[in-house]
Amino acid sequence: METIILKKSIGRLATCLALAGFQLAATAADTGTDLVIAHIYSRTGIMESYGKQTQDGLRLGFEYATGGTMKLGGRNIKILEKDDQGKPDVGKRLLEQAFADEQANIAVGASSSGVTLAMLPIAEEYKKVLIVEPAVADSITGEKWNKYVFRTGRNSTQDAVAAMVAIDQQGTHIATLAQDYAFGRDGIKAFKSALKKASLVHEEYLPATTSDFTAAGQRVIEKMKDLKGRKILFILWAGAGNPFRVADLGLERYGIEVSSTGNFLPAMAQYKRFPGMEGATYYFYDIPKNPANTWLVEKHLARFKSPPDFFTAGGFSAAMAIVTALKKTDGDTSAVKLIPAMEGMSFETPKGTMTFRKEDHQAMQSMYHFKIKVDSEVAWGIPELVREIKPSEMDIPIQNKR
Incomplete structure (x- = not known):
């Protein structure tokens, strides 16, 4: 009887040692x-x-x-x-x-x-x-x-809510120009939801591959030229194309300003055309x-x-x-x-x-309210910090269905 018990104990010990060895090996493999x-x-x-x-x-x-x-x-x-x-x-x-x-x-x-x-x-x-x-x-x-x-x-709403800090003012009329896909559509939807004081008078959506913005710019001018008060064209664009060329149509003759979010540095070369332009950005390396x-x-x-x-x-x-x-x-x-x-x-x-x-x-x-400064020795418009917009200041709705 003792021999049988001893054999069983040795067998259980061997099994335990084998399992321990396997677990150690598995742990070592995981870390490696x-x-x-x-x-x-x-x-x-x-x-x-x-x-x-x-x-x-x-x-x-x-x-x-x-x-x-x-x-x-x-x-x-x-x-x-x-x-x-x-x-x-x-x-x-x-x-x-x-x-x-x-x-x-x-x-x-x-x-x-x-x-x-x-x-x-x-x-x-x-x-x-x-x-x-x-x-x-x-x-x-x-x-x-x-x-x-x-x-x-x-997300688009964080962009939009931050942008409102700069341009959502009583008596202001806003037109938008954005890409006709998820980024642009969601962005302008969020932008409209965030508006509290200004009025949205026109929306333009163009293919992401658009290179000629003349027709869109003319439609914006027609909608805004006779309005009284501050007039702003808000541009939301990503990737290829240069929507800021709408300024070539002489927007300033009709009192129409341009506003936008921050962007990557090559795109902000266009911002040099708009000294003093206000907006909000996600990041700029010097902020x-x-x-x-x-x-x-x-x-x-x-x-x-x-x-x-x-x-x-x-x-x-x-x-x-x-x-x-x-x-x-x-x-x-x-x-x-x-x-x-x-x-x-x-x-x-x-x-x-x-x-x-x-x-x-x-x-x-955080997001960052900026005003564009132009320096002839810098290739892009410089977004100078007006103030940091902290998360606690932005009412970002929960939009999922958990």
């Missing part, structure tokens, strides 16, 4: 495997410049957050770069490929709102977290949202004062011989969100751990502190 981040963005297409900035920022953000090691919890950070070409069907397929075949743990993207909207169901299907950067359409964290979606980029932005500006100038741009800061912020979240979960990339860790989570960015709102996972963040 790469942390795979799929970045779906426009390396080509009309938003190519946006994509490159985001990619540069993402890498710089991981570098900053890891002290230059590009490792987290003993794992190498591996970024899969995928070109969606600005096409929703391509972005959807690439994200599915990354999750299904390439073992991506987390995804970041996309440059285009249309592409991003196509990607949202894939994150839900594979139950993996998607960090949305820099697409801004409200519907991403609104009616099309699911719980696997977190957005570090600002925020914090350690992350100081590091980013210095590193970017040294590495690329130019300051970081609009979407560079966004990519950086996405990396900071990922690292902050994985430190909270001890490296666990499963959505069941990440989602509760990220809901309500605050993290540092080049814009200062952002916080993922628990209800819709939209990052609450």
Whole structure:
């Protein structure tokens, strides 16, 4: 009997040791495997410049957050770069490929709102977290949202509410010019919802590939030329094309001013035509004062011989969100751990502190009221800070159906 008991005890001990050995081996394997981040963005297409900035920022953000090691919890950070070409069907397929075949743990993207909207169901299907950067359409964290979606980029309503600080005044008449797709439509919808004092008298929507803005400009003039009071054409545009050429039609002869949001530096070359123009911006490298932005500006100038741009800061912020979240979960990339860790989570960015709102996972963040200054030695109109618009000052509605 004692021999039988002894044999059973030895057998149980061997099994326990084997299981322990397997668990240790599995833990070692986990810490040794790469942390795979799929970045779906426009390396080509009309938003190519946006994509490159985001990619540069993402890498710089991981570098900053890891002290230059590009490792987290003993794992190498591996970024899969995928070109969606600005096409929703391509972005959807690439994200599915990354999750299904390439073992991506987390995804970041996309440059285009249309592409991003196509990607949202894939994150839900594979139950993996998607960090949305820099697409801004409200519907991403609104009616099309699911719980696997977190957005570090600002949404259209944040743009719109911030813009109101500069131009929503009694007796002001506003016309809008925007692109006829998710970014433009959602943006103007948010803009209209945010208006409290001024009146909206006309809306123009044009294809994203538009190069001739003459007809649209003439329609704006016809609608506004005889109005009394302040008259503003608000332009909301992304990617290719130069809608600011409507000024060639002599808007000033009819007392029509131009206003817009901030933009990436090459696009703001057009702002030099409008000294004193007021608006609100998501980011300009010389505005925020914090350690992350100081590091980013210095590193970017040294590495690329130019300051970081609009979407560079966004990519950086996405990396900071990922690292902050994985430190909270001890490296666990499963959505069941990440989602509760990220809901309500605050993290540092080049814009200062952002916080993922628990209800819709939209990052609450500062915006900046600016006035354009012109310097002959600077290639773009300089958005000088009037004041920081803090998250607590902006009433950003929760638009999803959780």
